[in-house]
Amino acid sequence: MLYAVILAGGRGERFWPLSRSESPKQLLRLTSDKTMLEETFSRVEGFIPLERTLIVTGEELKEKILSTMRFLKEDNLLVEPRGRNTCLAIGLAAAHLGKQDPGAVMVVLSSDHQISPPQRLVEILQTAADHAQEEDCLLTIGVVPTRAETAYGYIELQEMVTAGAAIPIYRVKKFKEKPSKLAAQEYYYDRKHLWNSGIFVWSIKSLLSAMKSAKPDLAGALREYQEKIGTAGELPARRELYQEAENVSVDHAILEKAKNVLTIKADIHWDDVGSWLALSRIKKLDRENNVIIGEALALDTYETTILNDGPGLVATYGVSDLVVVRTDDVVLVAHKTRIPDIKELVAHLSKDEKLRRFL
Numbered sequence: 001m002l003y004a005v006i007l008a009g010g011r012g013e014r015f016w017p018l019s020r021s022e023s024p025k026q027l028l029r030l031t032s033d034k035t036m037l038e039e040t041f042s043r044v045e046g047f048i049p050l051e052r053t054l055i056v057t058g059e060e061l062k063e064k065i066l067s068t069m070r071f072l073k074e075d076n077l078l079v080e081p082r083g084r085n086t087c088l089a090i091g092l093a094a095a096h097l098g099k100q101d102p103g104a105v106m107v108v109l110s111s112d113h114q115i116s117p118p119q120r121l122v123e124i125l126q127t128a129a130d131h132a133q134e135e136d137c138l139l140t141i142g143v144v145p146t147r148a149e150t151a152y153g154y155i156e157l158q159e160m161v162t163a164g165a166a167i168p169i170y171r172v173k174k175f176k177e178k179p180s181k182l183a184a185q186e187y188y189y190d191r192k193h194l195w196n197s198g199i200f201v202w203s204i205k206s207l208l209s210a211m212k213s214a215k216p217d218l219a220g221a222l223r224e225y226q227e228k229i230g231t232a233g234e235l236p237a238r239r240e241l242y243q244e245a246e247n248v249s250v251d252h253a254i255l256e257k258a259k260n261v262l263t264i265k266a267d268i269h270w271d272d273v274g275s276w277l278a279l280s281r282i283k284k285l286d287r288e289n290n291v292i293i294g295e296a297l298a299l300d301t302y303e304t305t306i307l308n309d310g311p312g313l314v315a316t317y318g319v320s321d322l323v324v325v326r327t328d329d330v331v332l333v334a335h336k337t338r339i340p341d342i343k344e345l346v347a348h349l350s351k352d353e354k355l356r357r358f359l
Contacts, residue, residue, distance in 0.1 A: 001052065001101055001103070002105050002107065003101075003104050003106055003107070004047075004106075004107050005054050005055075005056060005090065005093040005106050006037070006040050006109050006110075006111050007086060007090070007108065007110050007111060008026045008037050008055050008056060008061070008111040009056065009057055009058050009061075009083050010024060010025070011024050011025075012025025012028075013346045014274060014275035014343065015028065015275065016342060016345070016346050017327050017330035017331075017332050018309060018325060018327055020358075021060065022061075022064065023064070025112050026040075026111040026112050027061070030273060030279070031114050031282055035068060036111055036112050036113075037055070037069070037111045040109055040110070040111045041055075041069065042118070043115060043122075047122045047125070047126070048107065050071070050076065054097070055072070055076055055077050055111075056077075056078045056080060056089045056093055057078075057079060057080065058079065058080050058082070058083060062077055065077065078093055081242045082242050083247075084245050085247045086249045086250045086251075087248050087249055087250040087254065088218070088245045088246075090207070090250050091218060091219075091222050092225075092241075094106065094204050094208060094222070095225055098204040098205075098208065098226065099226055099229050103203070103205070105132050105201065105203045106200070107125050107128075107129065107199075107201050108200040110198050110199070110272070112273055113198075113199075113270060113272050113273060114269075114270070114271045115270050116268065116269045117268070117269075120267065120268050121268055124167055125201060127264065128141065128169075128264055129201055131162075131169060131262070132201050132202050136203075136206050137261070137262050138207065138210055138254070138260060138261045138262070139262050140155065140197070140201075140255065140262070140263045141197045141199035141200070141201070141263070142157075142195065142197065142264065142265055142266060143194055143197050143266050144195075144265060147188065148181065148185040149184055150181055151275075152195045152196065152272065153175065153177060153196040153251070154193045154196060155174075155175060155176070155195075155263050156175075156176060157172070157193070158170060158171040158172065159171055161262060167264060168265050169262050169263070169265075170263050172255075172261040172263050176193070195270065197266070197270050197272075200250070210260070211254055213257070214253055214258065215246075215253050218245060221241055221245065222241070224237070275339050275340060276305055276307075276323045276325070276342075277305075277323075277339050277340075288301060288302045288303070289302060291305040291306065291307075292306050293307040293308065294306070294307055294309060294314070295312070295313050295314065296308050297315040298316045299317045300317060300319075301316045301317070301318070301319055302319075302321070303321050303336075304322045304323070305323045305325075306324045309327045309328075310326045310327050311328070314326050321335060321337070322334065322335060322336065323336060346359065
């Protein structure tokens with residue numbers, strides 16, 4: 001059977017100060033009147049039923065997710081004791097799904113993407129799921145680049161493995177880290193590279209087999225944990241698993257080492273909504289290429305993002321290339337070139353006891 005696993009952990013630090021520890025990016029309404037998690041869920045609604053949808057998140061977000069998405073049940077949530085990156089989050093979901101259905105196929109989605117049109121995504125996921133059901137492979141969804149983007153990872157293509165198919169599947173030659181500007185321009189023009197969307201489709205059997213080869217200690221720990229699922233020892237075993245496990249992404253831990261990785265060349269609009277800079281790509285711009293959300297007055301202001309989530313007015317005059325964000329208790333003013341480094345600012349807050357309340 002086909003299952004959906006939605007990754008909803010993380011703090012979304014690049015959207016500080018709107019994104020906070022108790023209300024991170026995936027619970028914000030950044031792209032529509034729905035939270036980003038709700039948007040993600042709606043993409044698979046009708047394709048994969050609720051009872052086969054699992055949201056992996058942190059303990060601190062469990063109650064907020066349940067109160068926001070009241071149609072969910074506690075069984076839809078798989079709670080991590082602490083953040084340990086995507087490899088363990090996906091492995092945890094695989095252990096649970098494999099316990100009840102060893103023949104399961106997983107569709108793994110992140111809760112902080114913008115994707116359209118949703119119908120095309122479903123067609124692509126169905127093609128991937130059908131292939132994963134029949135073949136021992138790890139399938140990723142690659143997106144055709146629309147610009148020379150330096151903030152995304154890339155997938156280099158090899159030969160097509162489904163000649164003549166309506167939705168082509170390729171063998172992956174190599175995963176590549178976020179490139180320099182020059183390399184990103186080459187990737188954009190050579191038609192051999194796709195953006196790595198972080199959307200995956202694979203059978204439980206193929207994933208755990210690849211994990212056994214690449215990360216045998218983790219695979220062994222997950223097998224031991226799986227034996228405790230459904231018993232009184234499940235939660236203590238999960239805490240022990242997370243205490244000992246490595247903090248690593250599934251890309252670095254498994255996909256970059258596996259020999260059976262395939263990718264679908266997806267003709268969809270995709271954005272990982274990674275920072276405040278994404279709003280200028282997904283929101284309507286005014287005549288001066290500003291993004292304005294909330295009560296604001298922007299005079300002689302150009303290519304600036306303004307979000308006012310607090311009371312009163314935000315006014316800018318004679319500025320350009322800024323991000324200005326106002327909440328009830330914080331005002332952020334930053335040049336756009338420094339937005340990718342905003343985690344450094346958040347790190348300063350965490351080091352100052354007087355300022356930690358703003359995280």
